[in-house]
Amino acid sequence: MIKFFEYNWQVRDEWFDWCNQLTIKELLKDHRGGVGNILYTLFHIIDVEYSWIRGIQGKEDIVFQFADYNTLEKVKSLSDKSRNEIAEFLKITNFGDLKEQLVSVSWDEDKYTFDDILHHIITHEIHHIGQLSVWARELELSPVPANFIGREFTRGFINENE
Amino acid sequence: MIKFFEYNWQVRDEWFDWCNQLTIKELLKDHRGGVGNILYTLFHIIDVEYSWIRGIQGKEDIVFQFADYNTLEKVKSLSDKSRNEIAEFLKITNFGDLKEQLVSVSWDEDKYTFDDILHHIITHEIHHIGQLSVWARELELSPVPANFIGREFTRGFINENE
Numbered sequence: 038m039i040k041f042f043e044y045n046w047q048v049r050d051e052w053f054d055w056c057n058q059l060t061i062k063e064l065l066k067d068h069r070g071g072v073g074n075i076l077y078t079l080f081h082i083i084d085v086e087y088s089w090i091r092g093i094q095g096k097e098d099i100v101f102q103f104a105d106y107n108t109l110e111k112v113k114s115l116s117d118k119s120r121n122e123i124a125e126f127l128k129i130t131n132f133g134d135l136k137e138q139l140v141s142v143s144w145d146e147d148k149y150t151f152d153d154i155l156h157h158i159i160t161h162e163i164h165h166i167g168q169l170s171v172w173a174r175e176l177e178l179s180p181v182p183a184n185f186i187g188r189e190f191t192r193g194f195i196n197e198n199e
Numbered sequence: 200m201i202k203f204f205e206y207n208w209q210v211r212d213e214w215f216d217w218c219n220q221l222t223i224k225e226l227l228k229d230h231r232g233g234v235g236n237i238l239y240t241l242f243h244i245i246d247v248e249y250s251w252i253r254g255i256q257g258k259e260d261i262v263f264q265f266a267d268y269n270t271l272e273k274v275k276s277l278s279d280k281s282r283n284e285i286a287e288f289l290k291i292t293n294f295g296d297l298k299e300q301l302v303s304v305s306w307d308e309d310k311y312t313f314d315d316i317l318h319h320i321i322t323h324e325i326h327h328i329g330q331l332s333v334w335a336r337e338l339e340l341s342p343v344p345a346n347f348i349g350r351e352f353t354r355g356f357i358n359e360n361e
Binding site: 069070145147149152154161164168170175183184185186 | 202203206230231232233307309311314315316318319321322323325326327328329330332333334335336337342345346347348349
């Protein structure tokens with residue numbers, strides 16, 4: 038499970054770097070499908086991940102407003118900050134014992150297991166990144182490569198020695 | 200890992216159902232990004248999954264030609280057939296012992312571990328499905344929902360009692 042988080046976080050950072058070539062107008066340009074624009078997609082991925090992880094932790098949800106994060110720098114900073122917290126949590130948590138533990142969250146009537154929530158966070162990010170790759174081509178740009186293999190994992194967010 | 204395969208295969212089948220509303224012309228219509236059209240994307244996902252699984256098994260690659268699978272029915276049938284084989288294999292294999300085993304394949308100079316290849320197959324499919332979701336909107340259609348949680352896993356491909 039950890040490897041998928043490492044993958045998602047590295048790909049996300051590569052998208053942040055990629056975004057540096059765009060103006061704020063291009064980052065906020067409306068595209069068909071998904072959640073509508075590049076910057077909001079990155080914000081949404083972070084927001085969803087952080088909310089679910091706080092849910093797993095039994096902590097109250099913190100609702101972020103996109104209006105407060107309307108630049109690339111602010112979204113990147115939110116990503117870094119929330120990720121540090123999440124990496125710390127994933128590092129010290131033994132999910133083997135907790136896999137089937139049920140979690141209630143404020144924004145959903147149903148309960149889900151820790152394990153399913155982790156699966157959800159992972160698939161959610163990859164799905165939205167797939168959408169960014171199409172929008173990149175609409176802007177006549179090459180998307181960030183998405184391959185899992187062949188990729189050098191340059192930074193271990195969770196396993197520092199990786 | 201198995202849960203991600205179950206998820207991908209169920210979502211894939213939902214896309215096959217979804218595709219029934221399209222003509223073959225729409226299925227083959229050129230879209231920006233990804234591998235270019237809906238039917239070829241589904242074919243490509245299956246082809247990549249099957250090739251890597253055969254690689255893990257130490258079997259020779261079977262190269263499928265899209266020209267031989269140029270209808271929805273043929274691609275669906277390829278999906279069903281290869282999946283039955285893969286599900287059988289995943290069912291009887293204890294990946295815990297094999298995770299770090301290195302695999303060589305004919306189409307790549309580098310070697311990868313079993314574990315990384317399984318991660319690759321999983322992220323590869325989710326990424327391409329994200330692209331289909333954008334193209335669906337270009338056709339003014341709602342895409343297949345991608346959520347992992349809230350989804351009922353109606354068929355256990357690998358764990359039959361799931």
